Amino acid sequence: MRMYDVIVKKRDGGELTKEEIQFFVEGYTKGDIPDYQASALTMAIYFQGMTQEETATLTKAMVDSGETIDLSEIDGKKVDKHSTGGVGDKVTFIVGPLVASIGIPVAKMSGRGLGHTGGTLDKLESVKGLEIEMSKEKFIENVNKFKLAVAGQTGNLAPADKKLYALRDVTGTVNSLPLIAGSIMSKKIASGADSIVLDVKTGTGAFMKTLEDSEALAREMVNIGNNLGRKTVAVISDMNQPLGYEVGNANEIKEAAEILQGSPVEDLRTLSLEIASHMAVLAEKFPSYEDAYEALEANIENGKAFQSLRNLIEAQGGDVSMIDDLSKLPQAKYQVEVKADKDGFVSAIDAESIGVAAMYLGAGRATKDDEINHGVGITMKKKIGDSVKGGEPLVVLLSDDEQPEDSIQKVQQAYTISNEKVEKPTLIHNIIK
Known part of the structure; x- marks a missing residue:
């Protein structure tokens, strides 16, 4: 040949x-x-x-190019979740404990972030002492005992994908649906879960900016999963503004912990319960989405979900007192308000610009060698549909710089204030199975 x-x-x-x-x-x-x-x-x-069959074959070949994680020693059906990435997306820290609290094993392999905020591992490391590198034996032991563990990906998962992505990045071929879908799914399938729930973002802060493109990507990935024997569901969720009110690292852990303690932040709570419910159904723990949703909500109210988060932190060597008393998490030196310059209603927020503003503060990495500052970030005070008076804060910058001009300017560019009230954006656009 x-x-x-x-x-x-x-x-x-x-x-x-x-x-x-x-x-x-x-x-x-x-x-x-x-x-x-x-x-x-x-x-x-x-x-x-590529056809569906070609894309599935390409994905499987990339899986077979390196190690695969054998999770057969973990009791029960393993369900993974993956987000295509967004601003303020701390859903993993809510969904993992939620799903674990109803007895479903969540064996999560995650990476570090390159961009506006840290990745899952970077955010977790806001908790003092928490270890994300562990032996396979310890990883499996933690999942069997506590139903939840989060660890760094092995360096040899789908090496063909890593090599191909680097090539695509410099040859103008990143934006190919079969290649994007194959890249994401090769790592998910190599990670060993029986089923996968995908959170595919759409909007200004997402990789895919339009609903049409997001749905096309979701269908590609669902087809790959199902073709390769993994039951897969995709949730298309909105990223036209940050998710929840916190963007950063330690402040995102704080907001996730508050949701598990019953905080009513509507978009974050709703999306987390949506994803967790689909995971529970795929794991065959509940016969219907409605039954799963009800049980998961109950575990927020009765404290079991928050206890699952505490178990995760403690089992991986983290200082659990930082979760019990969230004020102990890393804090920035200054709180700098960025204020509205006129009365009106927030009609649009460029989520990507908010993410870049957070990166300028030190919450993310411009290059892979940059250090993350866990204490800095952004607290949103106004979101789409909210009324605002001139002089009211739109956001609070959590900064180690007393006057972070680049971030202030980026936030000012991100907000559009209009005379007419607009509706809040739809949170969940579609479910693709």
Whole structure:
């Protein structure tokens, strides 16, 4: 088999066979196929697309290129969740304890963040002493005992994806639905869960800006999961403004803990319960979404969900007193208000600009070597649909700089204030199964 023939076949719109896709993935991972030929194929895929079967085969080949996590020693059906990323997205810290509180094992492999805020692991490390690196034996022991553990991904999950993504990043082929979907799902499937719930964001703070594109990506990923024997559901959720009121690291952990203690932040609570309910149904713990939702809500009210968060922190060596007394979490030196310049109603917020403002404060990384400042971030005071008076704060910047001009300017650019009241955005746009 020649790589030249595979490229030409896809260039001309042909459907690649399982053998051709495996030949490409194996050869490229080993270094037998050069970058220029891999670039030619990814560009052909960008323009010609792939069938469902091709995309599933590509994903499986990327899974098989490295390690897979064997979770068979964990009792029960394992369900994972994945978010395509957003601003203020701390849902994992709510959903994990919620699902664990009803006896479903959550064995979560997560990464670090590159962008406006830290990733799941960075945020967790706001808690003093918390370890995210652990042996496989300890990871499995924690999940069996407490139904929940969060650990760093092994470096050898889907290495073909890592190599291909780096290539796509510099050859203009990132925005290809089969390649995006295959990239995300290869890591999820390699992580060993039986079922997967995907939180696919849409809007100004999302990777996919339009609902149409978000739904197309969700369908690709659901098809891959189902084709590869993983029951998969996608929730399309809004990211036209930050989720909840906190953007950062320690302040997002604080808000997640408050939700588990009954805080009524509507969008964050509703989305977390939505995702957790689908996870509970996929794990076959409840016959219906409604039954699962009711049981999960009850576990917020009776304290079991919050206790699951405490178990996670304690089992991984974290200072649980920081969760019991949230004021002990890292704090910024200054609180800087960014105020409205006129009366009116908040009609739009560029969520991505809020995220960038948080990164300027030190909440995220511009490069992979940057250090995260866990104490800085942004507290939203006004969201879409809220009325505002001139001089009222739109946000509070949690800053170690007394006058963080770049962040102030970015927040001012993010807000649109109009004379007419607008409705709050729809939170959950669609469920794709």
